[in-house]
Amino acid sequence: MRRVFVLTLSLALGMGLRTAHAQEKRYPIIPYPQQLVPIEGAFTITGATRLVLPANGRLFANEVAQLQALVKQGIGTTLKTATAAAGNAIVLKQDMTLSGEEDYTLQVTPQQLLIGAKSPTGFFRAIVTLRQLMPSAIEGRTTGNLRSVAIPAMRLKDNPVYSWRGMHLDVSRHFFSVSYLKKFIDLLALYKMNKLHLHLTDDQGWRIEIKKYPLLTSVGAWRELNNQDSVCMEKAKENPDMEIDQEHIIQKDGKTLYGGFYTQAQMKDIIAYAAARHVEIIPEIDMPGHMMAAIRAYPFLTCDGKSGWGKDFSTPICPCNESTFRFAEDVYSEIAALFPSKYMHLGADEVEKTSWAASPVCAEVMKANNLKSVEELQSYFVKRMEKFFHAKGKVLIGWDEILEGGISPTAILMYWRAWVPDAPVKAARHGNKVIMTPGNPLYFDAQPDRNSLGNVYHFEPVPKGLTAREARSIMGAQANIWTEYIPSEKRADYMFMPRMTALAEVLWTHKQDYDNYLQRLNEQYARLDQLGVHYRLPDLDGFTEDNVFVDKGMLEVKAPFTGMTIRYTTDGTIPGLKSPVLPAALPVTAPQTFKLAAFSPMGNRGDIYTLRYRQEAYAKAVTEKPADSGFRLDYFKGAFKTTAKIKATPDSTFRTDKVIIPEGLGHGEAFGARLQGYFYAPETGIYSFYLTCDDGGMLYIGDKTVVNNDGWHAPLQKSGQIALEKGWHPLKVDFVEGGGGYTLKLEYSVKGQPLQKL
Incomplete structure (x- = not known):
């Protein structure tokens, strides 16, 4: 029975x-x-x-x-x-x-x-x-x-759970055509997203016509190619999606200039297009910081007429001169008349305040208004601009730095600094409305990996620590696309699709059935193909970036959905539609490097994978079981841009039973860490390790480098393999954090089994 x-x-x-x-x-x-x-x-x-x-x-x-x-x-x-x-x-x-x-x-x-x-x-x-x-x-x-x-x-x-279901697009660092904005709006509407936050100005370019200040676009909308462009051009050698869109490059006065801007007539057309699809466009003119494009055109905006870069950020406009406020109010008057949304975004983030601290005029303003710090001086600027916004019938939104120095109860806080977890809690308890946009996982300019989609899908908009009543202050969330290293429309598509579909379900439905979502997403890819969306294809499995074999290896990769074709090369070139199709099983008998790429039925190419294979013998296990359990964690204060630069002597030492950084360590500051212990291999075999880091890390087993995920970067997973005998093996993880929110996760698998944490 x-x-x-x-x-x-x-x-x-x-x-x-x-x-x-x-x-x-x-x-x-x-x-x-x-x-x-x-x-x-x-x-x-x-x-x-x-x-x-x-x-x-x-x-x-x-x-x-x-x-x-x-x-x-x-x-x-x-x-x-x-x-x-x-x-x-x-x-x-x-x-x-x-x-x-x-x-x-x-x-x-x-x-x-x-x-x-x-x-x-x-x-x-x-x-x-x-x-x-x-x-x-x-x-x-x-x-x-x-x-x-x-x-x-x-x-x-x-019905939707959250009223604010947004996407942000930075058109300042790299510019996007009117037709692309309409395509972007179409995709928002297709997945029931209802807000488009346009970041229209920054140090690198002013992108909206202001009739009273024509130099903002004739001068501020154009720049010579900069260090961000050069990074993109270098990456384009391996990935054509990183090529700068040529339609935004001109020749003028013997110089090559990059840029562009939207006329007010063009923007009215874009706004009407979005409104017909029930998408609301929220403009951001970022000030008092991030204003170099405007300052190049109108130098009187700074405290001393000078511009450049300070300790951390660019020279801001001066909040102590009435001419600055006249300029700001003139600009926002035209913005208020142009955009029907009741919201306007002031920005007010990452302000370099050293020029304010050195200004005699600012000293007088601070004394006259009983301001005790330059942070309070920034608050003075924000609150004064908010009164002007109210006079125009608008509501002010600012990045979460507007909390510093005091915040008006009517301002809306946009939370982005994941390393300041109490910011949205403080704002909600103060009575402010909050929009959640934490860098991890909602900065879609961060390079996606196999974890990115799941991280977005499992994002919880309501931060810990809020009561049910306080949670009503959370309007919703949005994902942000900063475009320093997104130089083309194809690359923009890749960075936000399909991640946006996961966020759309979080904010509209707020039910978590990830496997069910993935099944439905597979049915969406054909639609995206028809729409010409250069989306990121699902990850390929069956390998790591650095692979090993003892006698003979086998490259076996299964296509994630029907109609996908996997092609490969062995000569270092990028796989194309004419490259050979990868067989179901490809023997590897000698050290070799493969490049793989998947293609959708419409020819959309996925990630380009570089797979290195090397031959090695099984690493010998230690003869005795280690005396100590867990891992020793050495903590190093300071900013180390790579793990090789970690100093010799730790500032403190802890013990932990997992490969993690204990919560609260570093308090948002830069630091280095080293975890040392032993890994037990339950059987002799090829072990695959997956190291996820924000910022950087290195995994060593015995005397071998297994995973190199070094350098400061957003959360990113890298992988590698090693051949191990059954038994205990010395393991070390070096980790560096550049300041902000950190991530460290180490997983492994053997013989194709599911990943497990170490």
Whole structure:
């Protein structure tokens, strides 16, 4: 009986898993709805389908046009309208019982498709859901050639958990065309994101026309190629996506200049395009710091007429001259008139205050206003600008540095400094609204790896320490894309897609079923291909960056989804569409280097993997079990840009039972650390190690370097292999942190088994 029960249970579980996967294919919606009840059958849209509009159809004219355009992308024609539902019909019904502006319902049977919503925004969210249920073949065209389009039957009720579901794009460091901004907006709308935070100005370029100050764009929008550009050009030798978009390079007065800007007419067009898709654009003119582009054009903005770089950041504008405030108010007056959003972002982060501290004029202003520090002087600037914002009917948003020196209760705090975990808690308890944008995991300019998608999906917007009442101050979250090292539109696509889809589900649905999400995401890739999105393909598995074999190795890589092709080279060149296809199993009998890349059915290339293979014997284990358990952790105060620069003598020593940095160590300052102990290899074999670091780290086993993840960088995983005899082996991890939030994680596997922490 027991064997029969086990067999029956196993079959039931298997059938349940297959049913779940079938449902994910049938309803591959991201973000997933709050409630969805599957029903057998489907509603079929054909040229004979009728569209029944709500009584006050004019209110929903934009959404009706969007729905008609979507239908036309499928079957090649729009639908005739009718006054009542009869036969095969799509019915739009205004439902005032729904509480939220974005709430909507779908009731789909083989006879009728009923959309319910309270507002135009709700109808638009419903249309987006229908779009994701239609074949991907409808995308990237205005007129389709399908005979019909089937929508699976269901009962659905949906609403967002968070009101702020945003993306940020820095167009200052590297500039993006009007057409790309519209493509970016389309992708936000497709996944029910509703805020676009445009970072329009910084040291490297001023990107919006200000009619009263024409030099801001004629001078400030252009620069000679800088050190960030040179890094991109060097990386482009290995990755063509890192090439600078040539359309933003001009020749002027014998110089090569990079840049561009949006005219106010262009920006009005972009704003209207976003509004039609229910995306709100929030402008940021960053001040008082990050203003070198403006200062180049108008040197009077600094305290002493000089500009350059201080200890940490660029020279800021001077908050002690009335001419500065006239300039700032003039600029923001034009911004307020141009952008209909009630929000304006002042920035106010990373301000180099040394020029203020040395200024006699600032000393007088501080004395007259009883300001005790330059931090309070910054607060004085922010609060004065906030009063001006209020006079324009706008709400001020600032990066979390606006807490320093005091914050007005009406300002909104945008939290980014992960190493200051109490900032959002303090702001919420002070009564301020908070938008969460912590660098880890929501800085999408950080190089993605195999952990990035999961880290975003498991992000919790409400910080620890808040009561349920205080948590209501958390408006939501957004991911930020800083573009110092994102020089092309292809690279921008790669950096935020598909990570944005994970964030969209966190903020809309706020339910965590990661495996289910991944299944639905696999169904989205074909749609993204059709839309021309240069997304990051799923990671390839079956290897590390540094691989070893004893007698003979075997390179075996399985494509993560149907239709993906893996190609390779052995001559150091980048794999292309004409490179050979990697066989299911490729023997490795001599030291060799491979380059691999996966390609989607539409030719989108994924990451370029460089795999090095070397031959080695099994490392001998130590003969006796180590006397001490756990790891010795040496802590070194100071800033060490690589592990090789860690000083000789530790400042303190601890013991720990895991390869981790104890919480609170360093307090946001730069430091170095060294963990030493032993690793037990339970069997003789090839061991794969995965070292994730922010900033840098090195893994050594015995006298061999196994993983090199050195240097200051955002969270990034690197991997390597070593051949080990069964038994104990000396292990050392050197780690450096540049100041901020640190990450250190070491995992391993043997013989293809799941990863486990060491």
